[in-house]
Every structure is written in C-alpha cells, then in structure tokens.
Amino acid sequence: MxxxxxxxxLSVEIDEIDEDHRKLVNIFNILNHAVTExxxxxxxxxxxxxxxxxxxWHFSHEERLMLKYGYEELEEHRAVHQGLIKNARQxxxxxxxxxxxxxxxxxxxxxxxxxxxxxxxDMRLGSYxxxxx
Ligand SMILES: [Fe+2]
Ligand SMILES: [Fe+2]
Numbered sequence: 001m002x003x004x005x006x007x008x009x010l011s012v013e014i015d016e017i018d019e020d021h022r023k024l025v026n027i028f029n030i031l032n033h034a035v036t037e038x039x040x041x042x043x044x045x046x047x048x049x050x051x052x053x054x055x056x057w058h059f060s061h062e063e064r065l066m067l068k069y070g071y072e073e074l075e076e077h078r079a080v081h082q083g084l085i086k087n088a089r090q091x092x093x094x095x096x097x098x099x100x101x102x103x104x105x106x107x108x109x110x111x112x113x114x115x116x117x118x119x120x121x122d123m124r125l126g127s128y129x130x131x132x133x
Pocket of ligand 2: 059062077081117121
C-alpha cells in the first residue's frame, strides 16, 4: 500500500485543520510501514491507538470551530465523526485478537476512512470557515 502523500488536493484551506490532517496522514503512513515491514502486533496496536486517539482529538477541534462559527451542519458532521470513531474502534478490537493481525485490506480501509471524510465533509466545512473566520 502506498503512503498517503500530502498535497493541495487534501487541503481544506484552513491552516489549523490542515495541520491536524497532516499529522493524521503522517501517523497513517507510520502504521502502513509498520504493517508492511512486519512490526510486532504490540507496535502496530500502539500506532493504531495513536491514530484513533489523535483523530478523536482532531474531531473535537473541528467541532469547536463549528460551534464557534455557527456551522449549520454541525450535528450532521458530528454524527459522521462519531461513526468514524466507532468503526475505527471496531477495527482495533479485531486486530487486538491475536489470531487476526492487520492485513492490507485493513490499511486500505483506513486510507479511505481518513481521506474520504477530508475530501467531502471537511472540504465543505473548510469552504464555510474560509468565509467567516
Ligand atoms: Fe478533519
Ligand atoms: Fe470532520
């Protein structure tokens, strides 16, 4: 699986959100390498935990901005965040079972998990914030 390469296509044009997204992309890439290079299950679990925790923290950041700037789609966006965290926690549960190590499909799933939300909901949020911030 190729790394996610940060580029303008992923930018939502709000620096503080882009900064978070870059960090998440970076952790995703660390996880991708860990799986490819056959690192221990403990190490992979630790990176996945870091990715999910940082994502949860980042979602709180976006939700604070949505509140502060009166974003009308807040509830909808927040529900998407909650669903994404729930799905990632389920994947974590699965990988914590010793007989089910992370496979390429899991990494591909996480790649979509991370980028599709940025490219859709976060882009919409970014274009709103760039008008009001
Ligand atoms: Fe985001
Ligand atoms: Fe978001």
